[in-house]
Amino acid sequence: EFGWSAYYDVDDIYAYLRNMSARYPAWAAPVVGGRSYEGRDILGLRVRKPGAGAANKPAIFIESGIHAEEWITSATITYFINELLTSNDPNMTALRDNFDWHIFPLVNPDGYHYSMNNDIMWRKTRSKSPNGCFGADPNRNWDYKWDLALNASSDPCDNRYTGSRPFSEVETRTLASYIAAVANLQAYLAFHSNAQMLLVPYSDSKEHVDNYDDLIQVGKVTLEYGRRVNGAKYDGVGTVAEMLYPASGGSMDWVRHTLRTPLVYTWELRGWALPCWPAARIPEQGDEVTQMIHGLTVEARKLGYL
Ligand code: 0X9
Ligand code: ZN
Numbered sequence: 001e002f003g004w005s006a007y008y009d010v011d012d013i014y015a016y017l018r019n020m021s022a023r024y025p026a027w028a029a030p031v032v033g034g035r036s037y038e039g040r041d042i043l044g045l046r047v048r049k050p051g052a053g054a055a056n057k058p059a060i061f062i063e064s065g066i067h068a069e070e071w072i073t074s075a076t077i078t079y080f081i082n083e084l085l086t087s088n089d090p091n092m093t094a095l096r097d098n099f100d101w102h103i104f105p106l107v108n109p110d111g112y113h114y115s116m117n118n119d120i121m122w123r124k125t126r127s128k129s130p131n132g133c134f135g136a137d138p139n140r141n142w143d144y145k146w147d148l149a150l151n152a153s154s155d156p157c158d159n160r161y162t163g164s165r166p167f168s169e170v171e172t173r174t175l176a177s178y179i180a181a182v183a184n185l186q187a188y189l190a191f192h193s194n195a196q197m198l199l200v201p202y203s204d205s206k207e208h209v210d211n212y213d214d215l216i217q218v219g220k221v222t223l224e225y226g227r228r229v230n231g232a233k234y235d236g237v238g239t240v241a242e243m244l245y246p247a248s249g250g251s252m253d254w255v256r257h258t259l260r261t262p263l264v265y266t267w268e269l270r271g272w273a274l275p276c277w278p279a280a281r282i283p284e285q286g287d288e289v290t291q292m293i294h295g296l297t298v299e300a301r302k303l304g305y306l
Contacts, residue, residue, distance in 0.1 A: 004079050004282040007071050009116050010109045014043045016078060017105070024085050026050040031102065034174025036110045037127045042175055044104035047084060049097050058306045059100040059182050060297075063175075063251060064191035066138050068111025068122045072271035072285060073191035077105040079286025080293065091294045099297070099306070102182055107175055108138050125169045129156035136163030139192075140247070141172045142254035145204045151247040162249055172251070180259060186306055187263035188255045189293070194276065195244060195268035196234050198223055201256040203240035204248040211262060218299045219265065225295025226288040232270060240266070263305055265296075 002008060002016040021028040027047055034042040048054045062080075064073040081103055083089075084096050106112055110126040124135030133156040140152040143166035152160045167173040179185070200215045209215065219237030227233055240247055256264045269285055271277020277285075300306045 002078075004075060004082075004286060006279045007075060007116070007282075010040065010106060010113050013074060013078060013106055014041075017043055017045050017081075020081060020085055021045060027096065028085060033102070033104050033107070033178040034171060036108070036171050037125055037169070038110045040109040040113075042104060042107050042109065042171060042178075044102060045081060047081075047096060047101040047103065048099070054100065055183065057098060057100040057184070058186040059102060059184050060187040060189065061179060061182060061185060062101070062103040062189050062191070063107055064104065065106040065112055066108050066190070066251065067192060068108050068115040068124065069120060070191075070193040070269075071112070071115070072193050072269055072277045072282065074105040074112065075279075075282045076269065076285045076289045077103060077191060079282060080290050081105070083286075083290045092290075095294060095297065100184070102178075104175075108171055110171075111135065111138075123159050124161065125171055127163075127169060129161075129164075131156055133157035133161075136161045136169050137249075138169055138172050139251060140249040141167060141169050142176065142249050142251050143167050144254040144257045145248040148204055148248040150204055151245050152249060166249070175251075176254065179255060185259060185261050187296075187300070188252065188261050188265070189296075190252050190266040191269065191289075192266060193269040193271050196232075196270050197243050197268045198234060198237045199240045199243055199252070199266040199268065200237065201239065201253050201264055203250050203253050204246055206239060206241050208239070209256060214303050214305070215263070215265070218263070218296055218303065218305075221299035222265075222292045222296040225298075226292040229288045229291050230284055232288060244268075263296075263300055267292075
């Protein structure tokens with residue numbers, strides 16, 4: 001029985017997604033966002049209100065689990081899916097009525113499976129390099145400023161290996177083409193752990209995007225909605241380069257630059273892989289993130305987005 005008091009492997013998470021689409025067939029459909037090196041699907045759920053006009057709703061894309069060891073992100077996002085589909089709270093019914101959701105709890109399924117079964121610290125994909133090492137960092141592999149290799153390495157044995165070329169990994173390449181085909185994509189939300197902050201583009205430099213002030217305003221309100229749940233205070237909102245470290249080749253920067261998606265955020269949640277974030281506390285982050293996503297849509301709408 002699937003739930004939120006334990007961490008589950010890929011097959012169980014995928015079974016949960018299929019199960020939710022079977023329970024709510026008019027609202028939710030399984031979608032394949034890409035595939036992995038070991039031949040898994042990148043399975044997600046598309047959620048939208050049935051009937052005419054549904055296709056014109058603003059689309060919101062959720063990416064989680066790109067780093068294999070960040071288990072809490074996938075658990076949090078399946079928790080959010082459950083709220084989105086089953087809650088009668090008017091804030092949740094508004095979320096499911098008003099948007100076209102593309103939600104992917106596990107975009108690096110091979111790495112996650114390996115982290116769960118072999119090496120809890122595993123971060124990368126599982127592609128095999130000629131020198132015998134495995135995997136590239138899938139958040140250093142996207143085709144925007146890839147060759148800067150900031151906070152990254154060209155050594156295939158390194159944990160932050162860029163990959164041999166932009167989109168060398170089948171996961172990032174196939175997911176990018178799925179994202180590019182999403183109609184009316186207005187928001188891209190990526191989930192990582194565990195730096196407890198909210199990040200905006202760009203990551204390679206301190207350059208600010210043209211709607212930076214709006215992103216900061218929406219981000220501050222988003223964190224405030226989260227704080228009200230359990231009192232958890234995040235360190236703030238800002239660019240990756242200013243808040244964390246300069247990094248390049250990440251998904252969020254590629255989406256913002258290539259697709260011009262107006263609302264782009266990366267969360268750094270509060271936990272990490274086991275045992276750093278106990279499974280018993282998954283609902284705590286699940287509730288926070290659910291409220292943060294709600295708050296983000298409320299404030300973004302006030303500023304004329306979504
Ligand atoms: O370094 C990363 O990729 C992320 N931090 S983590 O500790 N989870 O590895 C930050 C992601 C920032 N986003 C982009 N660089 N696009
Ligand atoms: Zn990460």
